[in-house]
Amino acid sequence: MKNKRIYMCEDSIEGIFTAIYDAWSSRYGHEYNRIEVFMKHESERNLELFSEYIYVKTDQEKAVKVSKSVKEKISMEAYDMVCHGAWSDREEKADIIYRFLILGFSMGAKIVNHLVNDTVMSLFEMNRNVSNEANHCLGFLRFKEINNHILLAKINPKNDIIRLVAPHFSDRLSNENFIIYDENRKSCVVHKAGYPWIYTIGDNLNLDNILSFSNAEEEFQSLWKIFFETIGIEERKNDKLQRNNLPLRHRNNMPEFNKSEM
Numbered sequence: 001m002k003n004k005r006i007y008m009c010e011d012s013i014e015g016i017f018t019a020i021y022d023a024w025s026s027r028y029g030h031e032y033n034r035i036e037v038f039m040k041h042e043s044e045r046n047l048e049l050f051s052e053y054i055y056v057k058t059d060q061e062k063a064v065k066v067s068k069s070v071k072e073k074i075s076m077e078a079y080d081m082v083c084h085g086a087w088s089d090r091e092e093k094a095d096i097i098y099r100f101l102i103l104g105f106s107m108g109a110k111i112v113n114h115l116v117n118d119t120v121m122s123l124f125e126m127n128r129n130v131s132n133e134a135n136h137c138l139g140f141l142r143f144k145e146i147n148n149h150i151l152l153a154k155i156n157p158k159n160d161i162i163r164l165v166a167p168h169f170s171d172r173l174s175n176e177n178f179i180i181y182d183e184n185r186k187s188c189v190v191h192k193a194g195y196p197w198i199y200t201i202g203d204n205l206n207l208d209n210i211l212s213f214s215n216a217e218e219e220f221q222s223l224w225k226i227f228f229e230t231i232g233i234e235e236r237k238n239d240k241l242q243r244n245n246l247p248l249r250h251r252n253n254m255p256e257f258n259k260s261e262m
Contacts (some may be wrong), residue, residue, distance in 0.1 A: 009056040009094060011037040013086040016094045017063035019056045020101060032104055035094040070101065077202070081127055087160040088126040096122045134164035141165065143178060145171045145175055151178035162189050163199055166225035170197045 007027055009019035016037065023033040049054065053080070070079045082097050090096075099119040104111040114120045143151040151173070162182045166189040169178065176192070181188040188201035 002029065004048070004051045005033050006051050007033065007035045007054050007056050009035060009060045012058065013058065013083055014060060015058045015095055016086055017066040018059045019094065020098050021059075021062040021066050022054070023098065024057055028058055030098075035098045036091075037094045066101075070104070073108070074101075074104040074111060077112050078104050081112060083163055084127040084130045084164075085123045087130050087164070089158045089160075090124075090126055090129075094124060096126070106184070130159045130164070131163060131249040133159050134161040137161060137165050138168055141169075141180070149177065150191055151182045153178070154183055154201065155180065156183045160185060160187075162187060164198070165189075166191070166197045181224055 001121050007019040007023050007025070007028070009015040021037045023030075023035060027032070049166065061179070067079065070082060078100075082100065085097050085100075096119055100111070103117065103119060111120060115124060115211055136153060137157060140214065142151050142156060143153045146152050153166075158159070160182070162180055162185075166180065169180065170191050176191070177193050178191050179188055181202060187199065188202050189197050189199055191197040
């Protein structure tokens with residue numbers, strides 16, 4: 001019996017596509033291949049016996065080839081599903097995408113509706129989870145005005161949704177300079193007034209130099225907190241329901257819940 005080959009790749013769509021390209025090109029047999037990503041929250045990994053670990057270096061050319069094949073040989077809808085799946089925080093996501101594409105290249109465009117298959121259903125659930133969190137974030141996200149009239153919002157989502165919320169705010173705040181910063185992944189979206197938004201790694205952004213609030217922002221925050229407290233009805237307070245609708249992880253970046261600054 002063959003040893004299993006486990007391809008370890010970067011946690012990005014480009015990294016996953018590179019691993020898929022290498023695994024497919026090896027002709028070792030799909031049933032003996034598995035793809036995993038380096039998850040940022042992992043402190044250590046338990047290595048499996050009788051398995052060969054192959055560490056994959058992200059290759060843009062290979063990733064583009066896989067991307068092009070998915071769009072042309074399956075469908076654009078399948079490509080979108082794969083991209084959303086790659087933004088999930090689910091640890092098995094890379095291998096699920098790999099198995100989905102194996103089926104997709106065989107079945108074609110109809111694969112996206114083949115929900116009786118466990119792999120397709122798993123990818124569908126990952127898509128739904130990512131999309132739901134992105135939609136929730138549109139209501140939870142709070143901008144604060146910092147120096148130079150730049151709007152800054154910090155988020156800490158479970159999934160990598162920053163590129164899904166960016167178009168919404170780019171459209172509605174087209175005349176504003178703003179930054180949306182993902183604290184978990186140290187990545188951000190930067191928008192300059194009148195220009196398209198760009199995605200970049202947070203290491204390229206010196207947050208220490210831009211964390212000072214403007215005078216107007218401090219006044220607005222104070223007024224917003226007073227308004228929030230005033231409209232609340234103590235007798236109808238339901239902390240459990242509130243936590244279900246608004247997870248605690250979002251509240252550190254929402255001024256109405258940060259009473260220490262009142």
